[in-house]
Amino acid sequence: MTIKTVTVDAADASGYSRTDWYQQRVKTLDGVWTNTTEWTDGEPTLMGGNVTFRSVWDMPSAVYTRFVVEFLTDNTNDTGDYWQMCLDKANAGGAVLSTANFRIDVVGHTTLTVYQGGDSGWTELSSAKNDIEWANEISASPDSSTPHWILEISILKSEGTQMLDETWGLRVACFDANNVTAGVQAWPPNSSRDVPDQWGTQTYQYAAYPEVLTITAVVLLSSAAVAFSFYWLRKHPKNASHSTGKPGEIAYT
Numbered sequence: 719m720t721i722k723t724v725t726v727d728a729a730d731a732s733g734y735s736r737t738d739w740y741q742q743r744v745k746t747l748d749g750v751w752t753n754t755t756e757w758t759d760g761e762p763t764l765m766g767g768n769v770t771f772r773s774v775w776d777m778p779s780a781v782y783t784r785f786v787v788e789f790l791t792d793n794t795n796d797t798g799d800y801w802q803m804c805l806d807k808a809n810a811g812g813a814v815l816s817t818a819n820f821r822i823d824v825v826g827h828t829t830l831t832v833y834q835g836g837d838s839g840w841t842e843l844s845s846a847k848n849d850i851e852w853a854n855e856i857s858a859s860p861d862s863s864t865p866h867w868i869l870e871i872s873i874l875k876s877e878g879t880q881m882l883d884e885t886w887g888l889r890v891a892c893f894d895a896n897n898v899t900a901g902v903q904a905w906p907p908n909s910s911r912d913v914p915d916q917w918g919t920q921t922y923q924y925a926a927y928p929e930v931l932t933i934t935a936v937v938l939l940s941s942a943a944v945a946f947s948f949y950w951l952r953k954h955p956k957n958a959s960h961s962t963g964k965p966g967e968i969a970y971t
């Protein structure tokens with residue numbers, strides 16, 4: 719008799735997960751939406767009511783995961799502002815930190831530092847900085863016409879530091895030093911940077927974010943509706959008062 723063992727994924731204890739879809743739009747890491755569709759290939763994840771982030775993965779030669787994080791209510795440049803990402807390489811979770819945990823801080827919009835977890839807490843891992851490209855700026859975006867801080871960051875899944883496996887734990891946080899009472903904004907909500915069990919799970923799909931396909935389908939359907947409308951009016955130039963079949967009543971779901 720064979721006993722099947724099941725590995726319980728402790729990080730799922732947070733109850734939060736999200737998907738890294740395969741990149742469909744070229745990314746320019748300049749800290750802004752370089753064009754209005756630059757990040758529409760990523761599924762938006764909301765943090766509280768005023769932060770949103772998206773991610774996609776790409777494989778031009780090596781594998782990258784790229785994020786845009788938007789702090790919709792912060793437009794002040796404070797030395798105490800920070801962006802923070804915690805990565806649990808294999809999504810093993812845990813009540814305390816391990817060497818499979820990594821942390822990326824961008825403080826004051828100027829300084830990026832990478833840390834590795836361990837028994838004694840976080841230790842700087844300077845070599846990992848080479849795996850990261852980033853930029854942040856204050857700008858309007860398709861998500862809000864009010865200028866706000868936007869971070870674009872790309873993480874190489876290198877063989878060297880191996881911060882990320884295919885499924886990994888993730889925590890994203892940011893802080894506006896000009897609004898201390900609001901506290902740290904985090905996904906998952908109220909999670910601690912020091913407790914991997916509280917982080918979410920990030921999986922990947924070797925496919926486009928379905929919303930991209932939906933948008934394309936609506937455009938095609940709209941074109942079909944216009945063609946149908948033209949046909950209908952030509953066939954029924956008068957008394958075309960039917961309540962069915964009018965393109966405007968087609969429900970795009």
Ligand SMILES: [Ca+2]
Nearest residue numbers: 746748750752
């Ligand atoms: Ca950009």
Ligand SMILES: [Ca+2]
Nearest residue numbers: 794796799894
């Ligand atoms: Ca600020």
